[in-house]
Amino acid sequence: MYVGELLKSLDRAPSGVPGLDDLIGGGFLPGRVYLVVGPPGSGKTTLGIQFLMSGVKNGEKGLFVSLFENPKLITQDMLRYNFGLLGHVQAGKIVFNDFGQILFGAGRKFAWDELIKYLLEIIRKEEAKRVVIDSFNSLEYSVVDPENKRMALGKLMRKLHELDVTTLITSEMMSSESYTDEYYLTDGVIVLHHFMRNFQMVRALQVLKMRGVPHDSNLKRIRFTEEGIRVYPEAPF
Template sequence: MSEEKRIPTGIAGLDRVIEGGVRDNTTLLVVGSSGTGKSTFAMQYLNYGLEHGENGLYISMEEPPEQIMREAKMLGFNLDKYYNKELFFFHSKGKDFVQLVDEQLPALVEANKNYSVKTRVIIDPLTPLIWAIQDKQEQREIITKLFYTLKQLGPVLITTEEHAAPGETIGEDVLIPIYMSDGAVHLTYRPIGGAFNRALEIVKMRATRHGEEVYPYIFVRGVGVVVRTTPLISAEDVRKYDEVFDKAIRTAADLGASDRMLERLVYVKENWSYPFSPKETLQIFFESQGLNDAVTKEQLEKRKEKEGSTPETQLDIAELSGGTLQVDDDVIMPDFQDEAVVSDQEEEGLIEIDSLNELEELIK
């Protein structure tokens, strides 16, 4: 979908379904209840960047740096060798978030402007800030400023605890951070036994073609999180429906579609990422735009004259779901016949006869 260079997250399996990684200067929110492994995601994301020549900034609103590095080592990530060299910690004790966002972090961004090395930022967790600010408008303003400031350093990963009520898909307390972030991943934990009792779902990923399934994941010491995914449909498979789209675009043009609608169809063609045919989707779209109504032959001729030429082979509107268009007097109506039947009739060269006299003449 996008030609923009992607930055790998380092989360095994996740990058396969988000076009290779995240975009630079964006925020990725990892949401989940206790025990889903949010901090492991953060450490793995940070460690990958450090191992590939990036700097790291870890903003902790709960644990001190020593404890974070100790827990990272238990997972197989040795952050000690980067400490105060490529890796820096900012330990906020949660007393004054306004000062943190308004003064300290902007000063840090300003000081970093002279460095060309990319900095990968972690906020783990954002929860204390959310709990400390009850007013939703104030919460939104400070989170907006926080995200905007940190994105100037590089890609940002934020974790936050959610407390969903029974029946809620996602907890109400995390809706504002999800809305303000560029991407959001939801982690769930279902203690039902078996290897895969944790699952990941991509809630949003701006300007990114991403997977839409629920993906199980496990923790592997020395590796971290491993998400069980399969790659998105290949570029070769995506292009196999180009002919269907081209016919649909020609048909829409012949039926008098506006330039804006034709542009939308081209955009859909370029970004179609599903492993199934777009025929049904195109039919529904044509219906929503009023392009499947009865069209007289006279109207078609006028439209062709207006265009100045006869279009190439069309994709009949009804054919989008397996039918053809049938001429009944001077009106063209969708007739959902079987393509094979119509094809056989054409191959046999059937002749239309209006009366028995014509038949007798033909026999003679």
């Protein structure tokens, strides 16, 4: 079998974002870990919820681990879309975990290994097949050993692969000219952008990296609709 045919035959986990799967050969590879990065207000959390909603349609339980924001507020914000999120939460098909209670309630900082252990315990307990960790930057401000980040992140990636959980990790874009460890260690990187052009906000998505599948790395226009984020095939400008 040719490599191209083998890639096409691999199972895919639909992203839940109209137009995105067209850029990544049909969807995410199940059991992999992906990074969604962008500036504030670019749609990272919305994309994560769409990813979980798509999993529910395939019979996959979803887990949203909030590292900073109160999950109740996230749920309220998502009611602006026609997701039907609340019904799935009430049915236990999507579970929100307020990891911020651990981070801010302990009154101390943690070692990286502690935080990774807590995260994995939550994922195992919920037996979720799709996980969103939002937003990874919050962990960095809560550790006593920042120098151990790369090793801890590598351990987390390995364990998530072993659990066969398809995971999205969101992260704030600190600089467009420097890359953090997440860029290198995750299986794929999706960047959300917004620009001011002719006094109007222009939003775009870029698949910066996607291991194992052919992908389109060019900037694509995105819009927020009543159904969430939608990706369009044309360039944003």
